[in-house]
Amino acid sequence: MSDFAARLRRATMVEHREAENRSFISRLMAGSVSREGFAALTAQYLHIYRELEAAALAMHADDRGRAFADPALFRVKALEADLAHLYGSHWETAVVPATATLAYVDRLRSFAHTSAPHFIAHHYVRYLGDLSGGQLVGKSVAQTYALGRAGTRFYSFDGIDDARTYKIAYRARLDALPLTPEEAETAIAEAQLAFRLNAAVFSELGTAYPEDVVSAA
Ligand code: HEM
Numbered sequence: 180m181s182d183f184a185a186r187l188r189r190a191t192m193v194e195h196r197e198a199e200n201r202s203f204i205s206r207l208m209a210g211s212v213s214r215e216g217f218a219a220l221t222a223q224y225l226h227i228y229r230e231l232e233a234a235a236l237a238m239h240a241d242d243r244g245r246a247f248a249d250p251a252l253f254r255v256k257a258l259e260a261d262l263a264h265l266y267g268s269h270w271e272t273a274v275v276p277a278t279a280t281l282a283y284v285d286r287l288r289s290f291a292h293t294s295a296p297h298f299i300a301h302h303y304v305r306y307l308g309d310l311s312g313g314q315l316v317g318k319s320v321a322q323t324y325a326l327g328r329a330g331t332r333f334y335s336f337d338g339i340d341d342a343r344t345y346k347i348a349y350r351a352r353l354d355a356l357p358l359t360p361e362e363a364e365t366a367i368a369e370a371q372l373a374f375r376l377n378a379a380v381f382s383e384l385g386t387a388y389p390e391d392v393v394s395a396a
Contacts, residue, residue: 183363184350187303190367194374199312201378203385208316210323216388217320218265222274223380224333225258230284231305234291234298243295246352251338252306264329277387279379286376290369296362299353300369304377307349309334310342 198204206212207220232253238244262270276284290297317334324330339345358366 180351180354181356181358181363182354183356183358183366184353186363187300187353187367187370191304191370191374194371194378198374198378198381201381201385203381203388204316206385206390207323208319210319211390212323213388213391214265214324216384216391217324218262218273219277219384219388221258221261221265221333223277223280223384225255225262225274226276226280226284227287227305227380228254228258230287231291231301234287235302237292238295238298241295241298243356243358244298246356247299247302247349251336252309254309254333257332257335261330261332264326277380277383279376279383283376283380286372294365296358296366297369299356300366301373303349303353304370304373307346310336310339310346310349314342 203212203216203220207217212220232255235244235248235253238248259270262274266273287301291301292298313334317331320326320334321331328335336342336345
């Protein structure tokens with residue numbers, strides 16, 4: 180066992196705070212992002228998770244990657260259902276990727292399909308985030324946009340009974356990973372980059388969807 184999970188958390192604290200405090204995310208939590216802005220965020224996630232989950236399927240062939248590629252985490256079906264609710268039946272033509280999203284997807288495509296340290300870094304940043312702060316974001320957006328399950332499925336993990344227990348087991352899996360010191364450094368640097376790629380998406384959305392006062396229906 181190593182202290183890899185604690186190292187990852189420590190090494191990404193600054194990036195975490197920056198992503199959390201990006202004005203788009205703090206405005207989302209404060210209820211001052213338009214419904215269009217929220218729908219656009221969900222659309223960006225579809226592009227990101229399609230690539231991340233394609234990488235997870237490829238990683239089934241890798242002993243270290245396989246331990247993380249748990250289908251209970253998969254978000255693409257939930258995102259498609261949310262987008263159908265938010266945009267209507269023609270949602271597929273509405274989900275346009277932002278420039279920052281294309282850069283994020285490109286990074287995943289280039290590195291996360293074939294390298295376990297890269298895949299695990301990206302996996303950690305998104306899914307452990309979804310099971311942590313993401314749960315608070317989910318509650319907040321459901322309230323802001325007066326949405327029930329429809330439109331916010333992305334934030335609920337039906338196959339996971341208790342997020343806290345899942346995260347403890349996930350961290351144990353990180354600690355048990357057989358990584359060389361160089362691979363551990365690679366994964367840490369990639370997790371920092373993954374946070375910055377997320378932050379860039381939030382920044383672009385922040386510019387595209389400036390301050391708005393949302394009145395719940
Ligand atoms: C409003 C925004 C956010 C809030 C309020 C928030 C809050 C939190 C909290 C309270 C934790 C600790 C949970 C625990 O110890 O079990 C956490 C962990 C985490 N968050 Fe966030 N977060 C936010 C945004 C984000 C974003 C945008 C990302 C990545 C894109 C992210 C990624 C993570 C990760 C990877 C962890 C796990 C840290 C670890 O235990 O190793 N969070 N978040």
